[in-house]
Amino acid sequence: MPTVKDVTFALLRKLGLTTIVGNPGSTEETFLKNFPADFRYVMALQEASVVGVADGLSQGLRKPVIVNVHTGAGLGNAMGTILTAYQNKTPLILTAGQQTREMLLLEPLLTNIEAVNMPRPWVKWSYEPARAEDVPGAFMRAYATAMQQPSGPVFLSLPLDDWDKEMPETDPYRTIATRQGPDPVRLAEFAARLDASRNPVLVYGADIARAGAWDAGIALAEQLQAPVWAAPFCERTPFPEDHPLFAGALPAAIGPLSEKLAGHDLLTVVGAPVFRYYPYVPGRYLPDGAALIQVSDDPGMTAKAPVGDSLVADAGLFLTAALPLLTRRPPRGGAPLRPPVTVPDMAASPLTPAALFATLRACCPEDFILAEESPSNVPQMQDHFRIDKPDAFYTFASGGLGWTMPAAVGLALAEKESGRNRPVLCLMGDGSFQYSVQSLYTAVQEKAHVIYVVLQNEEYGILKEFAVLEETPHVPGLDLPGLDIVSLAKGYGARTTLAKTAADVTAAFKNAVAAQGASVIVVPITRQLNSLL
Known part of the structure; x- marks a missing residue:
């Protein structure tokens, strides 16, 4: 009979997840022993770096990456970059070894006590399999959860004595959908409001970049001839910053942000929260006479928005579906909305x-x-x-x-x-x-x-x-x-x-x-x- 490790690694091959980023510990060596030649191990010297390397690799390849850290101690070291991966919506499959099941009741050295609770709330799902035979299926569920929108990290706590146990021949592999389209009724309503607006403005966020929807975002902006602002603290560029319709990055405070958008009657936020504010500078959330609509793949983001009407959908699918419903407006003309690059003082010493x-x-x-x-x-x-x-x-x-x-x-x-x-x-x-x-x-x-x-x-x-x-x-x-x-x-x-x-x-x-x-x-x-x- 195959072992738990045999079935798990066969699944990872099918999923195309053959790179593991880690920092090895004693509770992980049973997972890593006789490391397969067709897998790759990238080693970092501390667990915060492990997760950071994996996050960059995952975003660059547009697919999940397996992370392996050392029980609760290593997971604690990694928590800062796990928090960032969660807010980056990066689909990491975080794993940590757990003490042998034979001694878990005693909580010996290196036991990850309450392992499932430790990484919360900064993972989408956290689990320690009840049986060794559940490990491969847990990886499949972890993959599905990490990839489905809003994507993000998940965590598995894996007892070190599970890997060599025999289990029945099984194949937990299955395919999943990773994007959600807009509700047709809500889509039509939002498109009608955009068409009827006198002076709309677009606020784009990083979800447009994650969705590979640059072209769709450009097409919508040009259809509306609307200015485009990058949302505050935007971790990915959602729109070409040399485009004539690009106005810049919005300030991250309530009053100043509202003032920047004065004169617009409809704010359309796509792929961003409303908004990442900091520091606190009081003011109105919206300019006088303005309304706001928001599109996000994250229902948590739409639920906590202080103002506006929302639609939960993939940013790219929304932009593509909305475009044919909108009337093309005549060109704005004039100079680009963003000022030209500032000429710096090159003689200053030290350099500015x-x-x-x-x-x-x-x-x-x-x-x-x-x-x-x-x-x-x-x-x-x-x-x-x-x-x-x-x-x-x-x-x-x-x-x-x-x-x-x-x-x-x-x-x-x-x-x-x-x-x-x-x-x-x-x-x-x-x-x-x-x-x-x-x-x-x-x-x-x-x-x-x-x-x-x-x-x-x-x-x-x-x-x-x-x-x-x-x-x-x-x-x-x-x-x-x-x-x-x-x-x-x-x-x-x-x-x-x-x-x-x-x-x-x-x-x-x-x-x-x-x-x-x-x-x-x-x-x-x-x-x-x-x-x-």
């Missing part, structure tokens, strides 16, 4: 973030991926990096640092596996760099073509900007002196350069693009703060 971004953008190849975790410098980044291709920008939806550095490794591995081979440019703050620095090891060992550019201002700039807004002076812990990032990166084996001038940056970046593998470029920048809003 804007000067650095202008320098990098001028050196970038035609096709590349941009990832970022430098919160205080996002406005300047958005000004100089105007993303004009789908699946070319990734960041974290949660606000929690430590995701982007390992995710960039996963994205680079996905580029290699898919044959696209775009380099990944990852912009990191010097504070953010410390959260998942271990991921550099994986980048180096896997020869991932990722280029980390670290903006070193020796402070948590974003927290100082919050302190100004919130009038909270003299907060401790906001300065970061003494970080030798060059030595840290070299210690992990990365090709590393300190670049103090635009010329230095240009030379280092061009070398990194040509050299393949993992590179780190550390750039001292000014400490000038910006307005948070």
Whole structure:
């Protein structure tokens, strides 16, 4: 008779899930022993990096990835990036070993006590099989749950003595639907409201990118000749940022957001929550005289929206179905809605973030991926990096640092596996760099073509900007002196350069693009703060 492991790995092959990202522990070695030659194991040195690498890999390949961490201790280490994966809607199948069933009642060392509860609420489903024979079926259910909308991570706790047990020959494989179409009556109602609106505006979110619906989003905007804004804290680019109808990214506070949309009578939000607000700046949710309609694949998102009427559907299916129901409007004419790129001061020393971004953008190849975790410098980044291709920008939806550095490794591995081979440019703050620095090891060992550019201002700039807004002076812990990032990166084996001038940056970046593998470029920048809003 086959073993539980035989049946499970046969299922994973059928599902096309032959990559496991992990950090091995004693409770996982029975799962990993005699590792099959047709499977791939990607190792990271800490569980937050494990989940981050898997998240980037899953998003890049557009399919689930198996994650393996070490019982409750490893799961605890991973919780920050699991939270981000949940808000990114990334379909990860998280697994952790559990103590042997023979001793579970005693709760010996490394028992994951209440294992099913531990990752909640940041997984869609959490389960520990009641019998060893249920393990393959649990993987199938985990796959289905992770993939069905809204997609997201799931968790399986797997006792270490289950894998070698014999079980009947069985095949739990089955196919599932992963998208949900719009209700026809509600669709017609929303299309009629859009047609009747005097001055509509579109707010697009990351679900459009996840749905592969860039073209449909462009077509709808051009049909309506409506301005398009990116939703606040948008983790994927939903619309070409060089398009004449693109207006920019909305501020993430109630009053300022409403003011930006003044004069519009219908706000149509597709693929985004209403809205990711932070910080709190009071005001009206909607401009005077405006109404709001929202389309999301997540009923939880539509339920908690403070205003507006909603429709639960896949963003791409909605856009495609709505287009033929809408009357084409005449061109707006005039200049693009977004101001041209700002010309930075290239003579400043140290470099300003804007000067650095202008320098990098001028050196970038035609096709590349941009990832970022430098919160205080996002406005300047958005000004100089105007993303004009789908699946070319990734960041974290949660606000929690430590995701982007390992995710960039996963994205680079996905580029290699898919044959696209775009380099990944990852912009990191010097504070953010410390959260998942271990991921550099994986980048180096896997020869991932990722280029980390670290903006070193020796402070948590974003927290100082919050302190100004919130009038909270003299907060401790906001300065970061003494970080030798060059030595840290070299210690992990990365090709590393300190670049103090635009010329230095240009030379280092061009070398990194040509050299393949993992590179780190550390750039001292000014400490000038910006307005948070």
